Amino acid sequence: MDVLYSLFDVNNQRLVNITQENTFTNTLNFVFTTLTDDILSISDPIIDRFFMNILPRIHYNVKSLILNSLSMERILAGDYPNLSELKIFNVNVKVASHYFTVLCDLSLTTCYSSTLYKLCIHVMYYHDLLALLDGRLKQLNTLNVVIVKQEYNPTYVYNMNLSHLKCFSLQYDCSSDAYDGEILPLLRRMSNIEVLNLNLIIDSPVPFIDDQQVECMIKYRRLPNVKYHLFSLPFMFDGLQFIDNKFPNIIFNHVIRLVVDDNIPFEHEFFMRIAWCFPLLKVLTVYNATSQSPILNYNDNQLYPTTIEYPYLTSLYLLLAHGDYVNRFLNDRKTRLPHLTVLSVNYNDLRNVTRNFTNDRIRLNCIQVKQLSIGPKKIAHSEDFYAYFSLL
Structure with missing residues (x-):
């Protein structure tokens, strides 16, 4: 892609011929991945140039297209007689229902x-x-x-x-x-x-x-x-369900969605193993109604031996977990969640852990939350609540 964009139509016919070879034209990737593993479309000026000047001259060579839903309309307007692979990222329901209705029923x-x-x-x-x-x-x-x-x-x-x-x-x-x-x-x-x-x-x-x-x-x-x-092995799927305290010490490099479930408490060492075994984890659901060991549970000012970090975790579901796990994940002395944007939790547990949304020890892990589910009750929230979750 970079070679095509940089050298196509330069004033050097030899370079132009090289850029049109299969090496540079078989697979075209119109997305890029951020450090947080988000998939975004490349900029509009680059897409416009490909659409207007480059694709009409290399379309016969194209065998694979990798697109974002925001850019796919312009790119797919072309004719690609040898296209054998199409990957489209970030396709929401609205986009899918608009473009793929011909395949319904x-x-x-x-x-x-x-x-x-x-x-x-x-x-x-x-x-x-x-x-x-x-x-x-x-x-x-x-x-x-x-x-x-x-x-x-x-x-x-x-x-x-x-x-x-x-x-x-x-x-x-x-x-x-x-x-x-x-x-x-x-x-x-x-x-x-x-x-x-x-x-x-x-x-x-x-x-x-x-x-x-x-x-x-x-x-x-x-x-x-x-x-x-x-x-x-290796485990090739992106999701794994109903892991309990007894799971093997294996690196699951493909798993981004995990459900943990047990009636025996999940302690600090268990979550250390989760962070190590699932390094790319994005979505975590915890089912456990049993309280953790009382040692250090609600002592916010005392450090754990090791603070656990989940660098890619964006969604955390604790609605059916004991309140201890709310403290476990939201207390930044115990767990760091630098990219948490979706949180599901029992309102009473959240209120207790945050001390009516005044506990600064919990604030850091909540600062980027954009979607909060706190159960079926509709509650009029305080100013402290909205200061805690400023992006809601």
Whole structure:
């Protein structure tokens, strides 16, 4: 991109010819990532020059476009006959409903391709996934799927040939019946699979899953009251749910969304491990109604041995957590949250921890909060409250 923008149309034909080679024109990235991992569009003057002068002369070479929703209208107005990959970031509901209405409520037999080899997609139901695997995508060898809603239909027939699939990734919140009757029969059809990533949340009664099941040699037994996580390494998904006090000391470099849940208190060491194991964590939800150890809990003037920092955390959900965890995260002697912008918390816990919004020890972690959820009650707030949350 920088080479194209800087050297295109310079008064040197040799340089112009070099900039139009595939090395510089196959992939065009119109976004940049900030230090806080936010994805923004490049400036309008640069986009305007590409749209008016550069893209019309290199459009045939373009195979991949990376866009922000703010810039995509101008860029996608062009013709790209060899485009095989399109990534669009920050697409909100309004933008999606305006530009992608043509794809709403289509029949399952509408979409097909003889050239598509990689597909990453969210589908509503399991039968939508089956429709994609009925032969219409003849060259597909990599499929990453998130199934949004749970269903189970024991009448599905698994007669498709999936020998062409080499890589398969699935995220699905399903029942144990759906696991037995849908997931396992589907995996049996993938005779040449090389990379398999499964992120399954299975309702009770929970099946015991061993390595033989992963190999589709299905032998399992029922165990009551079992909670476990089974995943291959490295963990490739961006979300992980229902981690408790006993989780492995593994670096999860891809996880940005995490839910922790236990009826045993989460202590200081647990949150130190969370910060270390999930270095890119952006969204954290805590479910724990049990109070922490009383030592240092509400002593704001005493330092912890180590202050924990979550440098990328932007959203924190504590509405269903004991008030101790509100103090744990908002007290800047215990935890630093330099980029926290979304906070969900019980109002009474928040009021107690902040001492009616006068406690300076808590103010620093709240200073950038732009979205605050404090439960269903509508409350007339004081001036101290709005001074605490000045960006609301």
